Amino acid sequence: MSGRISDSTVRRLSLYLRMLRDLERAGAEFVSSSQLAEPSGATSAQVRKDLSHFGSFGKRGRGYSVDGLVRALEEILGLSRTWKIALVGVGKIGSALLGYGGLAARGFDVVAAFDVDGAKVGTTAYGLRIRPMTELRSVIAECGAEIGVVATPTEVAAEVAAALERAGVGAILNFAPIELSEVNGVPIRTVDIVLELEGLSYLMSEAGRRTGSDA
Known part of the structure; x- marks a missing residue:
C-alpha cells in the first residue's frame, strides 16, 4: 500500500x-x-x-x-473480524443503534452500554444491561470493547470521548452535534444529521435558483 x-x-x-x-x-x-x-x-x-x-x-x-x-x-477495511463497541448514551439515538440489527450483520457488536440516568441504569435494552458511567473503565477492560460510540447531549460529548479514550478504546464515533478533535491519537468521526440535512437543503435551494434563472 x-x-x-x-x-x-x-x-x-x-x-x-x-x-x-x-x-x-x-x-x-x-x-x-x-x-x-x-x-x-x-x-x-x-x-x-x-x-x-x-x-x-x-x-x-x-x-x-x-x-x-x-x-x-x-x-x-478490517471487516474480516468482529469489532466490539461500547455505547455511551441510551437516549433516542443510542436506543436506535442498540436495536439496529444491521450493525451485527456487518461485524460490529455492541457489547456494553452506559448512561448517567438512574432510571435507565440497571435496566435492559435489547438484551444488554445498561451500566453506570462509573463502571466505564472496568467494563470496557472486561468486555474488550475497541470502538466507543458517543450518543450524548452536546455539552458532555467531549468529556465522554476523553473518558472512552482513557478506558482504552481505539476509535470513537460521535453522534453529538459537535465536532470533536482526536484524543491522544484516538481518531474520532462525527455523524451530524443536521449538518447533512443542511447540505441537502443547500443543494435543493441551488437547484431551485438555477431553475429560476433559466426561466
Missing part, C-alpha cells in the same frame, strides 16, 4: 463493498470497474485507482472477481 489513504477513498471502498455483496448474493461472478463506479458517483478510472493502492485485482477482459474482491475489501 502506498502512502496514507484518504477518507474519501475509504468511503468509496465501503460503497464498492456494499455493491459487491449485493452482486454476490445475486450470484454474479464478475463485475466491471464501470459497474462499481455507479453507486459511488465515481468514474471507472477512480475505481481502478482506489483499488490499485492495495494491489492488482482485475482480470483483463473479465473485470473483477466478485467473491475475490469482497474478501479483499473486507480484509482491507
